[in-house]
Amino acid sequence: MTEHTLTVAGVAVDTRHWIGGERVASTETFPDVSPIDGSVLGEISRGTAVEATAAVAAAKASFPAWAATPRAERARILHAIADGVEKRLEELAIVETTDNGALLRSHRRGVMPRVAHNFRFFADWLLKLEHEDFETRGHTNHVSWDPAGPCVLITPWNAPLMLATWKVAPALAAGNTVVLKPAEWTPLTASLLADIAAEAGLPAGVLNVVQGYGSEIGDALTSHPDVRRISFTGSVPTAKRISASAAANLTPLSLELGGKSPLLVFADADLDLAVDLAVEQYDNAGQVCLAATRFLVQESVAEEFTRRFVEKAGQLTQGDPRDEATDIGPNIHPRQLEKIDGFVQRAIAAGARAVIGGHRGDGQYYAPTLLTDVAQDSEIVQEEVFGPVLTLQTFADEDEAVRLANDTRFGLAATVATGDPERAERVTAQLVAGTVWTNCFFVRDLQAPFGGSRHSGVGREGGTWSFDFYCDLKNTVTAPKGWQSHE
Template sequence: MTEHITTVAGVAVDTRHWIGGRRVPSAETFTDLSPIDGSSLGEISRGGGEEAAAAVAAAKAAFPGWAATPRTERARLLRAIADGVEKRLQDLAIVETHDNGALLRSHRRGVMPRVAHNFRFFADWSLRLGHEDFETRGHTNHVSWDPAGPSVLITPWNAPLMLATWKVAPALAAGNTVVLKPAEWSPLTASLLADIAAEAGLPAGVLNVVQGLGAEIGDALTSNPDVRRISFTGSVPTARRIAASAAAGLTPLSLELGGKSPLLVFADADLDLAADLAVEQYDNAGQVCLAATRILVEETAAEEFTRRFTEKASALRQGDPRDETTDIGPNVHSRQVEKIDGFVRRALAAGARAVIGGGPDTDLGGLYYRPTLLTGVGQDSEIVQEEVFGPVLTLQTFSSEDEAIALANDTRFGLAATVATGDPERARRVTARLVAGTVWVNCFFVRDLRAPFGGSRLSGVGREGGDWSFDFYCDMKNTVTAPGSGQPHG
């Protein structure tokens, strides 16, 4: 038994899959490395087609019973999982910090409490889900949300447990069974979630967790004809492969694919606030899909904005994410750092200038990339058009509102946008014309689970949150009843 247990800062984590209510090993493993110092966190079971098929089969077998479980009972179990998350909040925070390098203080204060909130919110929302009946020539129309079936959820490494439960919670609340495939660079808290769910009393097979390399196990999951929903957060190239794999079964997809979001700073803005918003984009070492990495500043305010931004950014403390005083930790993996540095080096070679940063912090180690701001970049340049997913921002200027909007919308993406202005009328005009799933005005990263979340263009397909999550994870049914035939329920 102990050969399948790894200990992370005193927290025991099972490295096997969780399939059908039991732990299942694989013949092969992969090494999980900590971005803090490159140390091994354990040898993780490396699943493939066999494990994928077993997990989907377990989810299929458990689906009829879970779908028939009353909403109130499903909600009770989800709240019990939330209770379990809160009881193990410290363990989850410690393990995830070691696994993906994000700040321990953020995990303790915000991320893990949000994990518990995800379960409670969707448990409660499922109980209020409904639509008023309506009449058609004396006939009654009754709309219901029927569980769709086994759901495959493929999640990223930048906020592993929070983003996983953002999908797991509504899928379970809807009455679906789940196969969760966490990112191979940060798989450990998904394993702990399986333990928590089992301790809460979730029936065997309702939640399954399979680990492995995406290229080896992904297609086996997404092409399985018994899978009825696929939700994925990650890159555009991977999403294309998933969509092609799912096409044969016409399996519905929800895709959140990152972005290249703008921060528009008008001269009438509170420039201190605008600079704070810009510095906030370095959160999680820049590994945030919503990050406004393209700063667009009105020409007349550019010099003063840059001065204030540089002063604030220079005060950030980069270092060990376990230290309470650290503001920026490491990036997740050497391959990610190589990707980030490649973008920056090519931009500098093309004529960009690094106002701050411009390379790794070699004193801290190979995975700590210095917060970087580049100027002198063209709108068509790679650094402006492609997602870097690291602590790298660009700054461009504009002279008019129309130019600001044109620059903001001139990428293939459309996930989010942030606007800094002191003019409410301008805010209304500009936000109405921006292509984005979420727009923040004089704020950033204020998220409410009642609101729709998703992107336009290459930033994704579909919306999740509130009713939108249940619309995706359910099959919508309209029952039309003739007069005098009684009323349907559910």
């Protein structure tokens, strides 16, 4: 390990920022700690307003040339980045597992392949992005997507590289330049992405990566007058601060925030399927914004559903995420673990019953938990826990199910289990959510709009919706052929 390099499972990671095509060190650092065993992986350059300003300046300087780069060339470079990701897939997987504690098998088989797919999808979508010309009184209307300028992308720790590239790929495809600010708890794969992008031929300054604490560097990024777009995934309180910071410049925002999504299980559902969907909500130790953390089960099947759920959840293995047999890894940080346990202990003190779990494990592990006897207006039902903690409530009929499902300030997702197609159509039409799954979960296609309603977010991204956000849409109106100027 050199002064500015740390090594994770034999993979060297530069700990400095990536600004204007060069590595830049800060005078101060912050520790990067693995949630698996609490070990310090290394010291990371701790950015300030100085590095933030330099990164925006680099993005601004490189913007004209990148914006003018033909679509086909931009797409070629994005495919080359995807090639680089696939070439280093195993390295990215082990580094991210060590950094954020998610399952290595998931990173190998799903997450890192999705990272490459993000670049390939938006590269290909760019080449077919068009709107059919239309006429108005003989005049031709032509819609185009013009690059907007430097973008600040602020990403979370629960799926660091996948969620970063979900933003980086369309922003670059659109012809914009980027300043990426990864979460301070999981900075490593963003650094590796900078290396991969440079090796793929992305021009200097088009992608910049600055590391540090949001409280120290965030405002300098989000309030900068040269920033043309801000995309953020994270908590509602942080989103409010970013919105206030961006307001002075009227900088457009895309915000993907928290969730408190329901899983509605009707008596006519396939209970084995419903239980499988329910147990899946422990994925990534419950650190998934889309997770259906509130089980709403029809009274007549609630007892049987609970029995089967307890049996199925009891088969899960919690432990080292690098082990192929592990189903649930650690939670990200001691502070997050304290938050999770606080939610659970307050709920139990208020009368909730822990059917399973309800306590910490060793280290940064929290036992998979299911709480019943919870009130609709209670904290545990209304607030996002972001850990392996689920609640179960019952309902009598369809109307009550919909009322309970919609009775939160969030609206990110919902899942419905029913054997009646007509009921599915009625219920899904009434649910307040950006995504609704019927008899399935976590089926995601980049062609689809993604985002949340209410406090779960602002805007939609995916497919053309991403280009609508990352571009300035222009309509050019041309008079009929043969027109003459009137001077």
